[in-house]
Amino acid sequence: MTKNKRFWPTLLSLVICLLHILPFYVLVTTAFKEVADLSSKWMFPGYFYFGNFLDAWKEAHLASAFRSNLIVTVCSIVLIVAIGSIAAYPLARRQTGWNKFIYAVFVSALIVPPLTILVPLYKFMVDIGGMNQYWGIILLFITFNLPMTIFLYTGFISTIPRDLDEAAMIDGAGRFQLFFTVILPLLKPVTATVVILSGVAVWNDYQFSVFFLQKPELRTITVALSAFFGQYTSNVGWVAAGSFMGAIPMTLVYLFLQRYFVNGLASGAIKG
Amino acid sequence: MAETKTMAVQAKPQVRTPETAWARMIRSGAMLNLLYVPALLLFCVFIFYPFFKGMKISFTNWDGYNLDYKWIGFDNYKRMFQDPEIIKVIKNTVIYGVGSSVFQNIIGLLYALFLNMNIRTRGFVRTIIYLPVIISSLIMGYIWYFFFQYQGGAINDILLLFGDQPANLLGDPVKNVWIITFVNTYQYLGIAMVLYLAGLQSIPRDYYEAATIDGAGPWKRFVHITWPLIAPAFTVSMVLNLIGGLKLFDVIVALTNSGPGYASASLSSIMYLLYFGREDAGYAATIGILMFILISIVSITSLVFLRRREVNA
Numbered sequence: 001m002t003k004n005k006r007f008w009p010t011l012l013s014l015v016i017c018l019l020h021i022l023p024f025y026v027l028v029t030t031a032f033k034e035v036a037d038l039s040s041k042w043m044f045p046g047y048f049y050f051g052n053f054l055d056a057w058k059e060a061h062l063a064s065a066f067r068s069n070l071i072v073t074v075c076s077i078v079l080i081v082a083i084g085s086i087a088a089y090p091l092a093r094r095q096t097g098w099n100k101f102i103y104a105v106f107v108s109a110l111i112v113p114p115l116t117i118l119v120p121l122y123k124f125m126v127d128i129g130g131m132n133q134y135w136g137i138i139l140l141f142i143t144f145n146l147p148m149t150i151f152l153y154t155g156f157i158s159t160i161p162r163d164l165d166e167a168a169m170i171d172g173a174g175r176f177q178l179f180f181t182v183i184l185p186l187l188k189p190v191t192a193t194v195v196i197l198s199g200v201a202v203w204n205d206y207q208f209s210v211f212f213l214q215k216p217e218l219r220t221i222t223v224a225l226s227a228f229f230g231q232y233t234s235n236v237g238w239v240a241a242g243s244f245m246g247a248i249p250m251t252l253v254y255l256f257l258q259r260y261f262v263n264g265l266a267s268g269a270i271k272g
Numbered sequence: 273m274a275e276t277k278t279m280a281v282q283a284k285p286q287v288r289t290p291e292t293a294w295a296r297m298i299r300s301g302a303m304l305n306l307l308y309v310p311a312l313l314l315f316c317v318f319i320f321y322p323f324f325k326g327m328k329i330s331f332t333n334w335d336g337y338n339l340d341y342k343w344i345g346f347d348n349y350k351r352m353f354q355d356p357e358i359i360k361v362i363k364n365t366v367i368y369g370v371g372s373s374v375f376q377n378i379i380g381l382l383y384a385l386f387l388n389m390n391i392r393t394r395g396f397v398r399t400i401i402y403l404p405v406i407i408s409s410l411i412m413g414y415i416w417y418f419f420f421q422y423q424g425g426a427i428n429d430i431l432l433l434f435g436d437q438p439a440n441l442l443g444d445p446v447k448n449v450w451i452i453t454f455v456n457t458y459q460y461l462g463i464a465m466v467l468y469l470a471g472l473q474s475i476p477r478d479y480y481e482a483a484t485i486d487g488a489g490p491w492k493r494f495v496h497i498t499w500p501l502i503a504p505a506f507t508v509s510m511v512l513n514l515i516g517g518l519k520l521f522d523v524i525v526a527l528t529n530s531g532p533g534y535a536s537a538s539l540s541s542i543m544y545l546l547y548f549g550r551e552d553a554g555y556a557a558t559i560g561i562l563m564f565i566l567i568s569i570v571s572i573t574s575l576v577f578l579r580r581r582e583v584n585a
Contacts (some may be wrong), residue, residue, distance in 0.1 A: 006392065012394045016383070017400045021456075023415045026426050038428040041418055083560065087308035094304055102308060109319060110572045111518040115540050116564040119547055119557040120326035123319075123336075143318040146311050164484055175304050204408035206522045207540070222410045226525065229414065236418060243414045249406045254406045258399055261406065262466050 031238035052241035065193075065221045068213070069203060070106040071134055072220060076141040076202045076217065077195055083142060084149030084194065085187060089179050092157035093165070103154060108145040115207055116138075121213055140208055145198040151193050152197075156190040157183060172212035193264035196257070201251060221246045323564075330559040336553035339536060348558035357534050358542070358559070362566075365538045366450050368456065368520045371514035373549065375457040380464025380509065385498075387465075395554045398469070402462035409459060413526025416455045417442075420527070445535030448528050452536060455523050464509040471505030472498065507578035509572055518567050539563040 026041050031052055033045045057063065114121075123138075144260045160183065166186045169175075206222040213219055219227065225242050232238050248272025254261055330348055352358050353579045383401065404412055419426040420441045428438035442448050475498065483493050516548040521540040524530055528539035530545060537545070538560055547556035 008507065009386070009389060009391050010393055011390050013386070013397045016386075017393075020403075021401050023412075023419065023458075026417050026418050038424070041424065041426045042429060065424050083310050084313070090304040090307050094302075095395065099305065099434035102312065106311070106315070106414055112564055112568055113515065113540075114319065115519055115543075116560045116567070117322045117326050117523065118540075118543060119336075119560055120322040120329055121318070123553075124322050124325065124331075124545070128436055139314065143314040146314065150311065158501070176575060177309075199555075200406050204406075204410075206408065206410045206525070222408050222522075225414070226410060229526075236421075236424070239414060243411045247415075248407075251403065254403065255399070258402075259549050262398065262402060 023029065027244055028241055030236055031244045033208055035235065035237055052237040053245065054136045056228070056242040057245065058240045059232070060223065061216065061219070062224060062242070062245060064217055065219055065224035066140050068134075069216055069220045070140055072141070072209075073199060073202045075134070075138050076145070076197050079138070079142050080145045080149055080198050081191055081194055084146055084177070085153050085184070085191070087146070088150050088153030088157055091161075092154045103150075106147055106150045110140060110151065114144045118211070125212060132214060132218055134218070137209060140212065141198075141202045141205070144208075145201060148197060149194050150188050152194055154185065156187065160186055192260050196261055196264045200250065302504060310498070326557045326560055329554055330561050332554045334554045334557075335551045336547060336556075337551070341554070344554070348555050351555065352558055361534060361537045361539060361542050362562075364536060365518055365520075365563075365566070367449055368453055368538055369514050369518035371450075371453040371564060372456045372460070372517040372520075373510055375453070376461040376464045376513045377506070377509055379457070380461045381468050381502075383461070383465045383564065384472055387469060398462075398466070399543030401465055404459040405462045407459075409456075409522040410526050412459050413455060413523040416451075416458075419525055420451055437519055437578065442528050445532060448536045450521070452518075452523055452527055455527065456520055459523075461511060466512060467505045471502035475501045503578075503582040507575065507582060510578060511575050514574060515567060515571050519563070523572045 002139050010221065029044055030041050032048050032050075033039070034049045037045060039045075063127070077194065087106075091099055091106075124133050125136055125140075128136075164182060165178055168178050173181065205220070209220045209223045210226065213223060216227075225246050228242055249268065296434070329339045331343060331345060332341045333344050333347075357410055359391045376510065382398075387397060418573070420429065422438065422440045422443065425438075425441070427441065431438055440449060479497050479501075480493055483497055488496065518538075519540055520538045524536060528536045530541045534542055534545070540563065543556045543559045546559065
């Protein structure tokens with residue numbers, strides 16, 4: 001009786017999964033097929049042809065794209081965490097009228113996408129020589145991820161009891177020292193959320209990288225893939241293999257750390 | 273409060289020597305505000321300055337390169353509201369925003385309710401459905417391209433199997449807008465689902481038990497317990513997905529590149545084409561301002577409206 005009751009929901013859940021995996025199935029069949037093999041994309045090739053992967057890797061310059069992605073993502077994340085966490089501390093602990101206003105300014109930027117200022121931003125980046133420079137795009141990524149970061153850190157620091165601060169102050173710690181020795185070590189859980197949210201955003205970014213990193217040797221994965229696909233639209237095998245390789249790193253990280261991904265998102269958003 | 277007072281005292285011109293003023297600043301904790309200066313600086317340089325600059329550019333006929341341009345007042349704005357292409361693009365943008373968030377929320381909620389029934393495979397299903405969220409939407413667009421492409425597309429293969437003509441789905445200026453909405457919905461409905469799941473799991477079981485004892489059926493329990501208690505999740509999910517859909521860019525580039533013509537463009541993708549393709553920077557900046565206004569109005573009103581509903585429910 002109970003067994004039967006659980007059978008149908010389980011089956012339904014597997015059908016839902018199947019529907020959601022479908023695009024990835026077609027991606028795999030397409031990526032492993034030889035160019036001459038014109039069978040339907042629904043058909044599994046029955047063999048594994050790696051030529052598409054080798055060609056796409058070489059033609060799309062994915063090696064240098066991966067390096068670019070790593071440099072940009074790691075630098076951005078480190079600086080986002082550093083600048084965001086220190087900024088949140090006074091905003092959470094010294095709630096003067098002025099600081100409340102500053103906090104509102106930071107958080108209001110959450111609603112408006114930075115893409116709306118693309119035209120003036122592009123001109124400004126040309127003026128300051130930040131075009132086709134890693135530091136240029138990294139500064140942009142830091143700025144655009146700060147609202148979410150400051151929002152999360154400020155919320156988290158507010159939940160840390162003030163008694164802790166006072167105890168440390170009595171022990172003679174200065175306010176700065178207090179932050180680095182007492183508060184900072186407590187921020188690990190929220191830092192994990194910030195790293196994941198901003199890491200995914202920066203790693204997958206296309207809309208800014210395509211404008212500010214146009215030089216072939218600086219291109220990130222998404223920009224390299226879009227340039228590659230523009231050239232070889234008809235060669236779907238290459239396109240599929242390129243997409244496959246582009247999606248793999250994030251997917252692996254996600255599968256290993258998925259608890260953090262899913263919980264981080266939920267905790268970050270619900271408090272909003 | 274005590275801190276504010278010390279600040280006020282400090283502001284009076286009773287500074288004796290620089291050292292003591294400095295020491296006082298440190299003691300009152302005002303120095304702590306230095307910690308947000310780097311963040312504020314970045315904001316001013318990369319958000320506020322460009323924003324005001326953009327307002328200025330929107331009143332000119334700048335081409336994006338030439339230093340020689342004219343102040344043309346509200347011409348760009350007038351042109352925008354008379355431009356049938358832009359009207360269509362605004363319509364598309366609203367479909368991308370409202371359409372995807374409605375679908376994402378309905379499907380996401382259904383999935384969450386289903387998974388909340390202690391399904392054995394819950395963890396696995398959640399992993400699969402959430403997976404596209406962390407993949408680049410450009411790549412997700414390319415993956416779906418294999419389904420909708422004209423020659424050898426997976427959907428056309430099915431049509432051929434049933435003896436139909438293959439359809440040029442992405443070339444159809446009405447269908448492709450909905451295809452893009454569909455792909456965006458598919459990719460991000462995991463966010464709605466996870467938010468609803470978290471909301472559902474925070475509801476104490478006794479509420480349902482008490483209601484069942486009082487004779488409430490599943491529908492009544494949903495309307496009177498579940499729905500009001502997941503209202504915060506609904507607000508967040510609705511607003512997040514609305515903003516995500518209204519600024520849609522990557523998927524459009526991957527699937528149709530805004531075409532045919534500008535038929536499937538969103539405000540962000542047409543802004544890109546106008547600026548880099550047609551060298552119409554003044555006009556593109558005006559569209560940026562329109563997008564800013566549209567997204568702020570939609571997200572702020574929906575946030576306020578939904579928050580108020582939360583309280584009343």
